[in-house]
Amino acid sequence: MIMYTCAFCKKHSCEAENPEPMPQNCPRRETEVLKQVKETYRDPKAAKLAYHAALVEAEGYCEKTRLDEIIDFAKRCGFQKLGVAFCIGLSREAEVFCTILRHHGFEVVSVICKNGGIPKEYLGIKEQEKVRPGTYEPMCNPVGQAVLLNKAQTEFNIILGLCVGHDSLFIKYADAPVTVFAVKDRVLAHNPLGAIYLADSYYRQK
Numbered sequence: 001m002i003m004y005t006c007a008f009c010k011k012h013s014c015e016a017e018n019p020e021p022m023p024q025n026c027p028r029r030e031t032e033v034l035k036q037v038k039e040t041y042r043d044p045k046a047a048k049l050a051y052h053a054a055l056v057e058a059e060g061y062c063e064k065t066r067l068d069e070i071i072d073f074a075k076r077c078g079f080q081k082l083g084v085a086f087c088i089g090l091s092r093e094a095e096v097f098c099t100i101l102r103h104h105g106f107e108v109v110s111v112i113c114k115n116g117g118i119p120k121e122y123l124g125i126k127e128q129e130k131v132r133p134g135t136y137e138p139m140c141n142p143v144g145q146a147v148l149l150n151k152a153q154t155e156f157n158i159i160l161g162l163c164v165g166h167d168s169l170f171i172k173y174a175d176a177p178v179t180v181f182a183v184k185d186r187v188l189a190h191n192p193l194g195a196i197y198l199a200d201s202y203y204r205q206k
């Protein structure tokens with residue numbers, strides 16, 4: 001089994017037209033696999049996403065916010081009906097976000113994480129394992145968010161603040177392509193990279 005370690009590579013010769021010298025375990029040596037991967041971009045759906053993603057990246061580089069880029073990308077791809085899967089803890093942000101999307105002419109379907117009202121006990125969660133033991137706690141239902149947005153036939157889905165793992169389920173079960181507007185990090189103002197920027201200080205103690 002080949003172990004790729006791009007995160008520790010200092011050569012980054014993958015960015016060069018002529019990649020030599022490549023590290024021994026460089027994914028670029030996987031010529032057969034990469035040949036098949038390139039073919040994937042011939043698929044019209046993948047080609048459309050890849051083409052417009054490249055344009056959005058280049059045209060908005062260090063100028064447009066992620067919100068601008070999501071709007072730009074959806075418009076370029078011709079997506080009219082957007083799905084928003086959001087966390088109840090970010091309801092206020094979801095309302096503003098959906099209002100902005102509507103303002104830009106999109107039809108917006110939004111589904112909250114707690115849809116369905118299924119108690120956490122259904123997952124085998126015990127009383128002491130709840131966020132607030134002794135209370136009724138509905139489980140987050142990302143599969144429900146995906147299935148309901150599928151039912152609404154959204155063309156492009158956007159995650160706003162889903163928890164770790166819930167986002168995984170949503171992405172797995174959603175039919176339409178998914179992007180992320182914001183991720184959940186209750187401690188770092190939903191800016192998880194803050195933990196990485198603190199790696200030499202706060203996290204050195206951990």
Ligand code: SF4
Nearest residue numbers: 006009012013014026
């Ligand atoms: S693809 Fe190759 S050159 Fe690029 S980061 Fe990974 S190991 Fe380094």
